[in-house]
Amino acid sequence: MADDTAWALLVPRQLRQLPADLAAIIGLVVVTNVAALAPVVAETPLRIVLGLAFPLFAPGYAFVAALFPEHGEGTATPADGDALDQRNAGIDGIERVALSFGLSIALVPLVALVLNFTPWGIRLVPILISLSGLTLALTAVATVRRWALPENERFRVPYRAWIRSGREELFAPASRADTALNVLLVFSILLAAGSVGYAVAVPKDGEQFSEFYLLTENDDGELVADDYPTEFQQGESQTVVVGIGNQEHEQMEYTVFVQLQRVERVGNETRVREQSELRRFQPTVGHNETWHRQHQITPQMTGERLRLQYLLYRGAAPSTVNQSNAYRETHLWVNVTG
Structure with missing residues (x-):
């Protein structure tokens, strides 16, 4: 145990204190690049799975994390017995996930549009480098902003609260309007995922x-x-x-x-x-x-x-x-x- 503690001290404090959700986003960026470019892994279905998850979620989540470093109402557990501040301007878990998908779908075409006017064009490596760089930059901004807040105000990933809140939103909505919006949201996510999945799995050759x-x-x-x-x-x-x-x-x-x-x-x-x-x-x-x-x-x-x-x-x-x-x-x- 002492040896493990000694090795952990060799890691910079900023990395040891990196929020778990942002560390997961960085891990997703690294694994996606390996799956897309490594000679052996690139031929496996892992490339398709990560090729869907990364562009559809990671850039938007990093953007949302940079915009909203604080927790929303009911999305975090107060630290050290402190009362949860109900006046913060954060967003709850469902809103954070929905915005992550929506912003990713908005950011990826913008990156492709910019690349189209560069000498590199819209190709695998330029797209991968651009999206990875954008995601890592937004993750760095989100980390700095989250560290600047008091510990009891920082956003944490409340997995159980998210599952409970998701069930309530999807299966016990407050009104018919909420039901319609929930159905529309789920349909939009499935449609986007299906479209990107089809494009990745069955790429169109285009004009020859x-x-x-x-x-x-x-x-x-x-x-x-x-x-x-x-x-x-x-x-x-x-x-x-x-x-x-x-x-x-x-x-x-x-x-x-x-x-x-x-x-x-x-x-x-x-x-x-x-x-x-x-x-x-x-x-x-x-x-x-x-x-x-x-x-x-x-x-x-x-x-x-x-x-x-x-x-x-x-x-x-x-x-x-x-x-x-x-x-x-x-x-x-x-x-x-x-």
């Missing part, structure tokens, strides 16, 4: 597509969609960067053909009179990844307004390669002198 584009490198070494080479000398090289962005929700194998073509316009149709293949790429790109490759263009065909065409195929290309059967196409109009 591949991006295909050409870039050049400016004087600062940055890739830009500008200043493409259009004037060539026969046999001399200039460089462009070929880019593919995979949003197909699976790893994809692509084939890229680069052709230099002599074309003519006949009515509304563009006909190819002569062409030569300059290069072929066959990259494998994972979902949500981008592939870039420099292409040294070395034309041998001469002429004005030649079409430098890049054709993208998903998987292997057909025996006949042309613009009509390509998945994506982009091109430049170039002049090549002898």
Whole structure:
């Protein structure tokens, strides 16, 4: 026992005196991050369970705890025989839980909206870091505010009183209006939990597509969609960067053909009179990844307004390669002198 006491003294006083409910919120943040990011745990149902509990409850509870550090009427036991102050401005347990769900449902979309206008976007890791940071910051504010109150005025988690009060509110309401509000509250919580649970358990793939584009490198070494080479000398090289962005929700194998073509316009149709293949790429790109490759263009065909065409195929290309059967196409109009 003495050894246990000695080890406990090594823990900072602030951590030893951390309120139990706020310590539970911090624990929920830590466990949720582990369940979402750890390689083995992330494949278990624990990720779905914590993925529901954390965003639906933790941020709102920390916010409510920061706003109302004091106990409400009948939500705490007076310490050392002191009388319970009936004049405090706290809230009772049912109100605290209801506000926690409501504020969480309000805070999470706001965080996502802010992330949408940042370079990180709405992705798992940025969302997780943002919500975790917000929850921990609110928990710290709630802890400081609760420590600033006299001990007999601080909020404590009265589990038995909550259960008793919950039974009375749900099964013995004071009026029909209270009954309707209770039913509406329970229905809203179940609907929110079910919606988030379905979204987590059965995520929607969304639109499937591949991006295909050409870039050049400016004087600062940055890739830009500008200043493409259009004037060539026969046999001399200039460089462009070929880019593919995979949003197909699976790893994809692509084939890229680069052709230099002599074309003519006949009515509304563009006909190819002569062409030569300059290069072929066959990259494998994972979902949500981008592939870039420099292409040294070395034309041998001469002429004005030649079409430098890049054709993208998903998987292997057909025996006949042309613009009509390509998945994506982009091109430049170039002049090549002898």
